[in-house]
Amino acid sequence: MSQAGSHGLDAGPVVSGFRLPPLSAYVHIPWCVRKCPYCDFNSHAAGPELPEDAYVEALLADLKADERHVHGRKLTSIFFGGGTPSLFSASALGHILEGLERQVGFEHDIEITLEANPGTFEQAKFADYRSLGINRLSIGVQSFQAEKLKALGRIHDGDEAVRAADMARKAGFDNFNLDLMHGLPQQSVADALADLEQAIALNPTHLSWYQLTMEPNTVFWSQPPELPEDDALWEIQEAGQARLAEAGFVQYETSAYARDGKRARHNLNYWTFGDFLGIGAGAHAKLSSPEGRILRTWKTRLPKDYLNPDKPFQAGERLLEADDLPFEFMMNALRLVEGVPSSLYEERTGQPLQSIAEACREARAKGLLADDNERLRPTERGQLFLNDLLQHFLA
Structure with a gap:
């Protein structure tokens, strides 16, 4: 436990506008068939048998330990x-x-998303998932081209990716996301746009389209592949965004595009500084108290330790101080193309909007934050140089 958590330090004076935000839940399942060379998530290659029963039991015990953070709220979304x-x-x-x-409760219109990979698709199994109340899928396609999938270490091929979307519909899912990468090893502009065309043809309700990046502690970090030059990356980005807009996908976040009414509600809760429980190996959470204290927690990372009854589920926690809140709030909210209402800052942080007035003024003077009294939103320049914009809100 962190010092802040153990001593119960106050996060600073809370203004009267603070309200407990909506509550979501993230459930982490840490196993995959094979670890991809670009992946920095907490994932581990599965053995011959998954410890399903033991892990479910641990998840529910983990949830029980976190019940004190619920404060009477029901879940608005769940993400597996x-x-x-x-x-x-x-x-x-x-x-x-x-x-x-049973332990928390669901809002009547709860969104429940399951991540899936094309190589794990079985129509009967996914129909069973749908019957449980899971009402949204996020399918990790990444590319439809054989050489690109091989370079990324994916276990599926392009035909399987196409069939997965068809099977999702046949299993009863009318709301699904396709995850697609660009800026892949030796990818041309034509290659990237061909992937987008294939994705659009599958008629998903949502697309996550993002650039491959080299992350520490991955195979690609230590053995980097040959990636497109900056000029090609910029051309891919511009041409791809234009094609998505033409196809009716509205960009509402840095890498998220949706048809009308199909924005990812779970992710919107993250980006608007909502609360979320995090259960499972390595899961993170953001949790508020009625008094306005905001806590970030993280769980034991390795599955074998998470399943060890002699070790605690929670690995650490950090109470956000008043000086932390501008950056914590903005690094989420300013990913949204339309930003958020200015009033949301006080509601979600408990701090007066005036406390960030000078930082906002400086960001507006540099053309990074829109000159809009009603909303905190990035300009087009601010979207392109988000890290520069966020620097204004660091303590």
Whole structure:
């Protein structure tokens, strides 16, 4: 436990506008068939048998320990992430959902998303997932081209990716996201746009389209592949955004594009500084108290340690101080193309809007933050140079 958590330090004076935000839940399933060379998530290659029963039991015990953070709220969304959560059986996911509903409760229109990879698609299994109340899929396609998938270490091929979207619909999912990367090894502008055309043809309701980056502690970091030059990356970005807009996908976040009414509600809760429980190996959480204290927590990372009854689920926590809040809030809110209402800053941080007035003024003077009294939103320049914009809100 951090010093802040153990001594119960106050995060500073809370203004009367503070309100407990909506509550979501993130459930981490840490196993995948094979670790991809670009992946820096907490994922681990699965053995011959997954410890499903033991892990479900641990998840529900972990949730029980976090019940004190719920404060009477019901869940507005749940996200099963990984790893590859679709490696788990419908029965296992059903037990997790039953526990979440029993211990916390669901809003009537809850969004429940499951991450899945094309190589793990089985239509009967996914129909069972749908019958549990899972109502959204996020399918990790990344590319439809054989040489690109091989370079990324993916276990599926392009045909499987196409079939996965068809099977999702046949299983009863009318709301699904496709994850697609660009800036891949030796990728041309034509290659990137061909991937986008194929994705659009599958008629998803949402697309996550983002650039491959080299992250520390990955194979690609230590053995970097040959990536496109900056000029090609810029051309891909511009041409791709134009094509997505033409196809009816509205960009609402740095790498998120959606059809009308299909924005990812779970991710919107992150970006608007909502609260989320985090259960599972390595899961993170952001949790507010009625008094306005905001806590970030993280769970034990390695599955073997998380499943060890002699070790605690929680690995650490940090109470956000008043000086932390401008950056913490803005690094989420300013990912949104439309930003957020200015009033949300006080509601979610408990700090007066006036406390960031000077930082906002400086960011506006540099053309990074829009001159808009009603909303905190980046300009087009601010979207392109988001890190520069966020520097204004560091303590």
